[in-house]
Amino acid sequence: MFETVLIRSRATPPEPPRRRGATSLEPERDRFGLLRGVLAAVPWLQVGLGAVIVLLAGLVPWGTGKVLTAMDQQILAVDVKGDFVGDSRVAIERAAGNWIGKSYFATDLSEIKASLERRPWVESAAVRRVWPDRLVIDIREKKPLAYWTDGRLVSRTGQLFAPPNPEVAGPLPRLAGPDERVRDVIAMARTMSDRLVARGLGFSGLALEHRGAWTLQLANGIEVVLGRDQVEQRFERFMTVYENRLAARSNEVSRVDARYTNGVAVQWKAEAEASGPKS
Template structure:
């Protein structure tokens, strides 16, 4: 009986008092849970590496410009190289001399190239920097093929140009005709020159008149009138007649008119001119 009383008399903890007006809450939520999840999902190693690369890419140009600025100096000399005939090395160096004293690194080499290629004789100019303070220019001149209309030259590329000193080109064939037909004249001249060479004759010039008539000049001074039509056939006929009838008396011949269908008309030099040419 006593045991029972002792068990019953044990203090049973009462429920904690409830606050008036309070509502019972569930487990408290973590306010930063979403942020932590986002941060946990970010690959921080790759992100930091990417940021480092971006920073490095931004710093490289800046660093390079600082190094170049520290190394930069003025251009002190300009050297011109190349096989020159029409141009003067001194004149070229003087023309490029306005770049002396400018920044070695900041100077735009394309400006120098463009300026030099405006000169009549210059086909191309290659410009490069030579550390620490020089520029080197390699000039390639136009190769003249013939004189054109007595006051200009035509290059092997068919380009007409008018230097102040065309005579330095030396002994060249003389071609003439309308400027817009220059390539046609060159083509005809090359064909005729090859044929003449095969018959031991020299080519000196070819003239295309505005109305379309052709006149050939041989190296021995004989003029051959070929006209406008059937030019190739007339030229071949002249070659045949010359070899058979005129070769032995070529120093007496002044002009041959090949515009006839059955032969050629020969204009002979005067007796005085012929005797002078023989002596």
């Protein structure tokens, strides 16, 4: 007899439907994995802060300009300060009055400074704003040291200038020479002036000719010819002769020529008058 054997087996689930035309059996790759990796590597906090800083940097000038425009006023007054001898406070205030009514913030202070420093007597000008509508100008004048060739003045810093009113400088020594040698003349004049004052004599002037010869003028009217060479030695020789032989008769001396090797030649006033033209 045949025995019937019943064999039970687990049900096999049906295969998932395969897309038509698909042949790859590998799992499908993540299409956005690379993008997510790049985004994860970006330091978003630093990027955000940088963007904020750039935005603020662009807004600050714009905002500042808006604030200044809202605060801007017209210049209504100009105050001038300084000690004046050659120029005048009123004249400088009148010159600075050209900026009355101009913008407080937009006015170029360097332009005002340059304009004022073109005035003959002005050594320097400092200009500053005073809120809300005022300018303050501090003026420093040139300090004249002596009269120069052709009626000009020379300042203590060696600047030559030609103001319209040089006479307001008062009694000053008279210096002369080529313009390019002005500092040499000043240096020699200071040396001789100090030596004269130490001996009780007054300095009146010094001239340097184009060919290089020096001539000294004393306050008592005596002219001293020193020439081109060994000027300092000749000056010392004159001083020695003057103290030993001429001081007692200084009012009779007209001119001293120190261009000699061992002494000086003296021209007396009587001789000068006698040799002069007769009327």
